[in-house]
Structures are given as C-alpha cells and as structure tokens.
Amino acid sequence: MIFITENDVLGANKPIYHIDRYVGECNVSFDDGEYIIYVNGALKTKETELGQLMSDFFCTDAKDFHYKALSEKVRELAGEKTA
Numbered sequence: 118m119i120f121i122t123e124n125d126v127l128g129a130n131k132p133i134y135h136i137d138r139y140v141g142e143c144n145v146s147f148d149d150g151e152y153i154i155y156v157n158g159a160l161k162t163k164e165t166e167l168g169q170l171m172s173d174f175f176c177t178d179a180k181d182f183h184y185k186a187l188s189e190k191v192r193e194l195a196g197e198k199t200a
Contacts, residue, residue: 121156121174132160132167 120126127134136153139146161175162168169183179195182188192198 118152119154119156121158121171123158123175125157125159127155127157130157130160132157132165132171 125131134155134157136155137146138149138151138153156167156171158171158175160168161172163172163183170187173182173184173187176182179188179191179197182191
C-alpha cells in the first residue's frame with residue numbers, strides 16, 4: 118500500500134518512508150507480503166525524480182508538469198488537445 122500525503126506525516130523530513138513489519142516480541146521480520154510506503158508530498162524538489170513527480174501531482178496546470186506522459190494523459194482526460 119502506498120500513501121502519498123500532502124505533508125510529512127512522520128516528521129523526519131524524508132521524501133519516502135518504507136514501513137517494515139516485524140514481530141516485536143521476537144525481533145524477527147514478519148514477511149507476509151504486505152508493504153507500506155509513505156511518500157512525503159511536501160518535498161516538491163526539482164533535484165529528484167520523486168520530487169518532480171510530487172510537484173506534478175500538486176500542480177494545477179498539466180502543461181507545467183515535468184513528466185510529459187503524465188501531462189498528456191491528464192490533458193487528454195480533461196478533454197484538452199495535446200500537441
């Protein structure tokens with residue numbers, strides 16, 4: 118499960134958090150195939166691909182997106198012509 122949050126819900130100023138599952142009483146990994154990832158949507162930097170993607174997710178005009186394929190699909194779904 119991936120959560121893309123508007124703010125840094127875990128407060129460590131990281132762009133992404135991988136949540137590991139383990140049995141606390143035994144201190145062993147609990148490998149049940151479930152994964153949880155939190156993506157910090159507040160870090161919209163141009164320096165990383167993830168930061169650029171977060172910028173696109175929160176951008177209000179698809180023509181300003183960093184990722185052309187995403188921009189074209191959003192514009193298509195909105196009924197705009199893409200050149």
